[in-house]
Amino acid sequence: MDLQIKGKKAIMAGGSAGMGRATAERLAEAGVDLVITARREERLVQAAKEISEQYGANVTPVVADSSKEEGRQALFAACPDPDILAITIKPPAPNGDFLKLTPEDWRASIETALIGPIEIMRNYIPVMKEKGWGRIVNIATFSAKNPMIWRLMSGPARSALINYTAGVSREVAKHGVNINNILPGMFQTEGASELLKDYADAFGLEPDPDTVRTHFMENNKIPAGFLADAADMAPMAALLCSPLSRFIVGQNIVIDGGQHYALF
Numbered sequence: 001m002d003l004q005i006k007g008k009k010a011i012m013a014g015g016s017a018g019m020g021r022a023t024a025e026r027l028a029e030a031g032v033d034l035v036i037t038a039r040r041e042e043r044l045v046q047a048a049k050e051i052s053e054q055y056g057a058n059v060t061p062v063v064a065d066s067s068k069e070e071g072r073q074a075l076f077a078a079c080p081d082p083d084i085l086a087i088t089i090k091p092p093a094p095n096g097d098f099l100k101l102t103p104e105d106w107r108a109s110i111e112t113a114l115i116g117p118i119e120i121m122r123n124y125i126p127v128m129k130e131k132g133w134g135r136i137v138n139i140a141t142f143s144a145k146n147p148m149i150w151r152l153m154s155g156p157a158r159s160a161l162i163n164y165t166a167g168v169s170r171e172v173a174k175h176g177v178n179i180n181n182i183l184p185g186m187f188q189t190e191g192a193s194e195l196l197k198d199y200a201d202a203f204g205l206e207p208d209p210d211t212v213r214t215h216f217m218e219n220n221k222i223p224a225g226f227l228a229d230a231a232d233m234a235p236m237a238a239l240l241c242s243p244l245s246r247f248i249v250g251q252n253i254v255i256d257g258g259q260h261y262a263l264f
């Protein structure tokens with residue numbers, strides 16, 4: 001399928017690993033010029049090089065923490081006029097006992113998972129409106145609509161994010177700017193692997209991979225029967241970044257192997 005985005009400019013904020021990188025690859029494959037960001041430079045630069053070599057695309061790495069104003073400004077300076085903006089972060093760590101969460105924990109979660117994406121969107125929506133076309137995709141989490149007691153540092157801030165985008169998307173759609181969210185379930189990514197010890201601590205387990213995996217699979221019944229790869233969501237992200245999604249506005253697309261039962 002021709003996504004009709006060849007020659008467009010895209011930002012993948014959080015593009016050096018996991019679902020962000022998989023999305024960047026699909027966009028590069030479709031002929032888009034890319035700026036990818038992350039906090040850790042070495043992996044970011046390597047990802048840009050690999051994507052560029054594999055797909056023959058222009059890929060510019062920009063070290064920028066989306067949760068910090070200086071990071072958002074660095075991104076804006078590097079790419080002031082994208083046609084496409086996709087945003088993600090690393091999955092926040094499992095929280096353990098909810099009674100131990102402090103105001104500082106909540107502030108960190110909100111800075112990273114809510115204010116960061118909102119502020120990046122706020123920087124670029126006027127630019128896209130001016131052009132009369134734009135696509136924004138937030139790669140958030142299914143716990144935004146399916147609360148989970150161990151995902152309190154991820155779900156509540158994303159519930160607010162999808163509430164925000166539900167309103168804003170309907171305001172900007174008439175300018176050709178569409179905002180949608182992807183809500184992933186359980187994926188085997190670099191970010192998920194980095195949480196092994198946090199997961200073990202949250203559930204009082206030994207931090208060995210087999211114990212954690214067994215506990216995880218027993219407590220997450222996934223009808224599809226497997227943990228997804230990042231590549232399992234990237235085609236949907238690329239579609240939402242294209243003109244083919246012109247009638248898809250303010251939606252939350254759950255990609256979770258059927259884990260959560262819901263009609264909508």
Ligand SMILES: NC(=O)c1ccc[n+]([C@@H]2O[C@H](COP(=O)([O-])OP(=O)(O)OC[C@H]3O[C@@H](n4cnc5c(N)ncnc54)[C@H](OP(=O)(O)O)[C@@H]3O)[C@@H](O)[C@H]2O)c1
Binds near residue numbers: 112
């Ligand atoms: N994996 C899962 O099972 C799972 C489940 C539910 C929801 N999700 C959600 O899916 C999204 C992607 O997760 P993933 O597993 O693909 O993560 P991942 O493998 O850690 O990849 C995240 C990417 O974003 C970058 N990043 C993280 N924080 C950033 C920040 N503040 N500013 C800029 N870049 C940042 C990371 O690089 P640096 O770390 O170097 O910055 C990396 O490039 C997240 O929103 C996560 O909550 C994941």
